[in-house]
Amino acid sequence: MVGTAAVALEEPLREEVEDVVIRFAGDSGDGIQITGGQFTQTTALAGNDLATFPDFPAEIRAPAGTTFGVSAFQIHFGSRDIKTAGDAPDVLVALNPAALKVNLGDLRDGGLIVADTGAFTDRNLKKAGFEENPLENDSLANYRVVAIDVSKNTLEAVKDEGLSQKEALRCKNMWTLGLVYWLYDRDRKPTFDWLTGKFKSRPEIANANIAAVNAGHAFGETMEVSDGGVAYSVSAAEIDPGLYRTVTGIEALSWGLIAGSQSTQLDLFFAGYPITPASSVLHTLSRLKEFGVITFQAEDEIAAVCSAIGASYAGNLGVTASSGPGIALKTEAIGLAISVELPLVVINVQRAGPSTGMPTKTEQSDLHQAVYGRNADSPLAVIAAKSPADCFEVAIEAARIATKYMTPVMLLADGYLANASEPWRIPDATAIEASPVSFHTDPNDFHPFLRDETTLSRAWAVPGTPGLEHRIGGIEKSYSTGNISYEPENHQKMTDTRNAKIDGIAKDIPDQTVELGGQGGKMALVGWGSTYGPINRAVQILRSDGHDVSHIHIRHIWPLPANLESLLGGYEQVLVPEMNTGQLLTVLRSEYLVPAEGLNKVSGQPFKVAEIVDAVRSRLEK
Amino acid sequence: MNVQTPPEKLTAKDYASDQEVRWCPGCGDYAIVRAMQKTLADLQSPPEKTVFVSGIGCAARFPYYMATYGFHTIHGRAASLATGVKLANPDLDVWVISGDGDALSIGGNHLMHVLRRNVNLQYILFNNEIYGLTKGQYSPTSRLGTRSPSTPLGSVDAPVNPASFALGCGAKFVARSIDSSQKHLPEVFARAHTHQGASFVEVFQNCIVYNDGVYASFTEKGAAEDNQLIVEHGKPLVFGKERDKGIRVKPGAMELEVVTIGKNGVTVGDVLVHDETNKLVATLLVEMERPAFPVAIGVLYCNPSETYDGAVRNQIEQAQSKGGKPDLNALMRSGPTWTVD
Numbered sequence: 002m003v004g005t006a007a008v009a010l011e012e013p014l015r016e017e018v019e020d021v022v023i024r025f026a027g028d029s030g031d032g033i034q035i036t037g038g039q040f041t042q043t044t045a046l047a048g049n050d051l052a053t054f055p056d057f058p059a060e061i062r063a064p065a066g067t068t069f070g071v072s073a074f075q076i077h078f079g080s081r082d083i084k085t086a087g088d089a090p091d092v093l094v095a096l097n098p099a100a101l102k103v104n105l106g107d108l109r110d111g112g113l114i115v116a117d118t119g120a121f122t123d124r125n126l127k128k129a130g131f132e133e134n135p136l137e138n139d140s141l142a143n144y145r146v147v148a149i150d151v152s153k154n155t156l157e158a159v160k161d162e163g164l165s166q167k168e169a170l171r172c173k174n175m176w177t178l179g180l181v182y183w184l185y186d187r188d189r190k191p192t193f194d195w196l197t198g199k200f201k202s203r204p205e206i207a208n209a210n211i212a213a214v215n216a217g218h219a220f221g222e223t224m225e226v227s228d229g230g231v232a233y234s235v236s237a238a239e240i241d242p243g244l245y246r247t248v249t250g251i252e253a254l255s256w257g258l259i260a261g262s263q264s265t266q267l268d269l270f271f272a273g274y275p276i277t278p279a280s281s282v283l284h285t286l287s288r289l290k291e292f293g294v295i296t297f298q299a300e301d302e303i304a305a306v307c308s309a310i311g312a313s314y315a316g317n318l319g320v321t322a323s324s325g326p327g328i329a330l331k332t333e334a335i336g337l338a339i340s341v342e343l344p345l346v347v348i349n350v351q352r353a354g355p356s357t358g359m360p361t362k363t364e365q366s367d368l369h370q371a372v373y374g375r376n377a378d379s380p381l382a383v384i385a386a387k388s389p390a391d392c393f394e395v396a397i398e399a400a401r402i403a404t405k406y407m408t409p410v411m412l413l414a415d416g417y418l419a420n421a422s423e424p425w426r427i428p429d430a431t432a433i434e435a436s437p438v439s440f441h442t443d444p445n446d447f448h449p450f451l452r453d454e455t456t457l458s459r460a461w462a463v464p465g466t467p468g469l470e471h472r473i474g475g476i477e478k479s480y481s482t483g484n485i486s487y488e489p490e491n492h493q494k495m496t497d498t499r500n501a502k503i504d505g506i507a508k509d510i511p512d513q514t515v516e517l518g519g520q521g522g523k524m525a526l527v528g529w530g531s532t533y534g535p536i537n538r539a540v541q542i543l544r545s546d547g548h549d550v551s552h553i554h555i556r557h558i559w560p561l562p563a564n565l566e567s568l569l570g571g572y573e574q575v576l577v578p579e580m581n582t583g584q585l586l587t588v589l590r591s592e593y594l595v596p597a598e599g600l601n602k603v604s605g606q607p608f609k610v611a612e613i614v615d616a617v618r619s620r621l622e623k
Numbered sequence: 624m625n626v627q628t629p630p631e632k633l634t635a636k637d638y639a640s641d642q643e644v645r646w647c648p649g650c651g652d653y654a655i656v657r658a659m660q661k662t663l664a665d666l667q668s669p670p671e672k673t674v675f676v677s678g679i680g681c682a683a684r685f686p687y688y689m690a691t692y693g694f695h696t697i698h699g700r701a702a703s704l705a706t707g708v709k710l711a712n713p714d715l716d717v718w719v720i721s722g723d724g725d726a727l728s729i730g731g732n733h734l735m736h737v738l739r740r741n742v743n744l745q746y747i748l749f750n751n752e753i754y755g756l757t758k759g760q761y762s763p764t765s766r767l768g769t770r771s772p773s774t775p776l777g778s779v780d781a782p783v784n785p786a787s788f789a790l791g792c793g794a795k796f797v798a799r800s801i802d803s804s805q806k807h808l809p810e811v812f813a814r815a816h817t818h819q820g821a822s823f824v825e826v827f828q829n830c831i832v833y834n835d836g837v838y839a840s841f842t843e844k845g846a847a848e849d850n851q852l853i854v855e856h857g858k859p860l861v862f863g864k865e866r867d868k869g870i871r872v873k874p875g876a877m878e879l880e881v882v883t884i885g886k887n888g889v890t891v892g893d894v895l896v897h898d899e900t901n902k903l904v905a906t907l908l909v910e911m912e913r914p915a916f917p918v919a920i921g922v923l924y925c926n927p928s929e930t931y932d933g934a935v936r937n938q939i940e941q942a943q944s945k946g947g948k949p950d951l952n953a954l955m956r957s958g959p960t961w962t963v964d
Binding site: 042045046048191240241242243244245246247256259260263268270272289290291292293294295297299300301303304305307308309310311312313314315316317319333334336337341427428429430431463464465466467468469470471472473474475476484485 | 640642669670671672674676686687689690691692693694695696697700702703704705706707708709710711712714715732733735736935938939941942943945946949950951952954955956958959960961962963964
């Protein structure tokens with residue numbers, strides 16, 4: 002099934018394809034994420050639309066060759082708009098047997114496997130659970146296979162650079178990248194530039210990696226696969242004009258926080274405690290000190306949120322980020338911020354739970370925690386990002402709501418959004434709508450719970466302001482003086498006011514729009530967060546098949562948009578796809594008494610488009 | 624606007640808020656709040672730049688009684704809140720008010736880190752060796768055998784020594800005083816205020832309801848002089864009604880002993896001279912326990928080093944001095960970009 006011939010094709014016949022899904026997979030030490038990142042960059046520069054899905058184990062260096070140590074990076078790119086990282090890979094690059102074992106099930110029939118025979122040793126095969134070498138029997142008959150000793154070829158390619166055997170073998174990933182570049186007609190130069198910059202102080206490493214890319218590419222030129230060509234081209238997509246870059250959710254979130262601090266004209270204070278997959282926000286912001294950002298790695302999650310509240314009290318935009326278990330620890334302090342009515346942005350990069358769960362796998366199962374998960378009647382605002390790039394706008398919106406309404410805002414992202422990347426038309430930071438904060442400075446008739454009549458927001462008087470010295474705390478306070486109060490009627494009034502303040506935000510957010518489809522019809526698919534891509538693509542496909550379905554995607558989870566109830570009323574059926582067991586679903590049902598149904602997936606993996614399409618079809622064709 | 628011109632000189636009364644004090648009559652906290660108001664008047668601290676941050680417990684009500692900025696937060700977390708306040712605005716003078724349960728039980732972790740980081744604030748721990756607000760359970764500083772609602776047969780776990788804990792955490796300023804010592808207490812508070820960095824002050828505070836007289840053996844009239852050692856930098860460690868007792872390093876051993884001056888050939892010259900910059904001396908002094916030793920009071924250790932908030936600001940200023948004005952547009956356009964026409 003494998004043939005490598007020395008027939009060099011000068012101009013390979015390339016088959017034009019609309020979109021392609023490639024998955025790189027190997028040991029967590031094989032440099033898979035770097036390979037994927039480079040392919041992404043090059044593909045973006047080639048003008049394709051794209052979406053990526055990095056999927057890696059929680060273990061930093063799991064024992065080599067094991068199935069639980071497999072790291073993968075999937076990219077979906079094409080000449081049309083790309084909404085998801087793709088259901089089934091067309092190409093699987095497997096740098097060892099474990100990578101093949103774990104990922105083979107996802108590969109489409111007839112897909113291409115590139116396997117490193119050098120890593121298919123008896124020992125590795127056994128570790129991966131293969132009884133015999135799948136490259137040497139007919140178990141892969143449904144696929145096309147390029148089996149090549151990547152290790153040996155890489156060592157040969159880099160031998161002139163004088164690297165140690167270990168260092169030389171690290172170039173394996175670049176050899177495969179070169180081969181895949183050839184398969185899809187990608188330009189090698191962006192990767193050469195990146196390698197030269199990255200290994201500036203060790204040019205021999207840069208040169209070796211470049212040699213490996215070139216060798217992989219050259220191998221492609223001379224390669225022959227038994228049942229037909231493997232050279233493809235993917236034309237550029239039609240994309241709105243503008244200046245683009247690729248962006249991950251973490252980058253967009255971090256830059257959005259800076260933009261939010263600029264639009265509110267506050268200094269940004271960010272406190273975090275290391276937790277997967279939220280730590281990268283702390284890493285990103287700690288490198289941006291020139292923006293005046295204070296980053297604080299606290300001793301625990303509680304100290305992180307408390308220091309952010311302290312910073313807000315002193316007049317900064319206090320922000321903290323974590324994932325579900327860390328948010329649970331912060332909960333008491335979030336209640337304090339609700340009680341003393343201070344701005345606070347709490348980012349939850351959700352992951353699979355409960356408890357430690359699966360830290361590197363994605364899930365959307367903290368919506369109830371965000372909306373309801375506190376002692377007492379403790380309302381706050383909840384908003385969710387739908388894509389990596391959307392994190393930017395959502396962060397700005399979180400800063401606006403937190404400061405305008407003097408409230409904690411929970412910003413929901415998830416592990417998939419955080420690590421995935423997509424092309425982004427870079428916004429103009431100077432064009433972001435300003436929502437400047439003005440601190441209270443007038444000592445006349447001042448008390449700390451003076452309220453704005455429209456927003457019900459309390460006066461923000463920061464320490465350092467003469468004449469406004471005051472005391473606040475978590476004890477209930479008098480509506481009319483701000484002093485401690487245990488009066489029954491007052492507690493009722495304060496509870497009602499806190500609720501009314503948050504409910505009132507609904508008047509200050511855009512009406513819910515329909516992403517795709519009509520304002521009414523047979524079925525609405527209502528999503529939130531990172532399910533945006535698969536839902537949108539599924540609705541696209543269903544609509545082109547003639548189904549009367551629409552996609553509604555909710556950014557403002559709490560309070561919900563004012564028109565949502567009437568909007569949902571226009572559809573015969575409401576289906577809510579979520580990566581949980583039905584959390585937005587229960588919120589919608591309890592708020593609106595709509596007979597919505599759930600479509601739920603909790604495997605740690607994003608929805609496949611086909612899963613949604615099939616689920617809708619089976620309901621509509623019932 | 625009719626901003627009032629502040630009086631030329633603020634008095635202790637000017638630092639008292641209009642709120643009715645709600646501690647039990649006779650509580651040691653009254654004396655501490657009085658001493659604090661006197662301290663701030665002595666220092667002429669601007670009320671608008673002074674912030675009291677507390678956790679939960681009897682002591683934590685303290686900020687309500689001060690006519691400054693105040694934040695009554697949640698149990699154990701005052702140090703973390705205060706760290707955020709100080710990082711956000713280093714011009715503020717931040718005082719943390721805590722009790723033995725708040726600081727050393729639920730908040731022990733935060734106390735450790737605020738001290739080792741050396742955040743420039745004052746941490747005042749009111750130690751009454753009991754949980755007062757929750758009605759009398761034993762606390763992490765209660766002595767072995769303390770009978771309380773939760774330990775009717777006596778507590779069986781060893782207490783923590785707050786000053787020793789603070790030194791172990793790397794605190795650069797550790798002091799002790801007593802609620803009723805209305806002359807000494809403001810002096811210690813003022814020293815804590817002057818010190819740049821995290822200043823830790825343990826105040827022995829009497830809980831009249833649940834633990835009355837727990838410090839009587841060294842605070843009551845008649846007992847104090849023979850059972851307290853008031854330390855002063857550069858002065859010999861002498862105590863006693865007749866000023867005839869001293870502390871010295873036991874010859875041939877790494878420990879302290881009490882000696883009587885004028886007996887067995889001992890002179891004042893043999894007595895250890897207090898060096899507040901010497902951590903080893905401080906470590907030995909805080910471990911002295913009655914009845915074999917007097918209880919050491921005063922500034923036991925003071926050895927300033929760079930503050931955390933100062934270092935954080937320095938890094939930001941250095942980053943800002945390198946480039947021009949920070950530009951978000953430039954940041955977002957750094958790295959590979961491409962133009963679609």
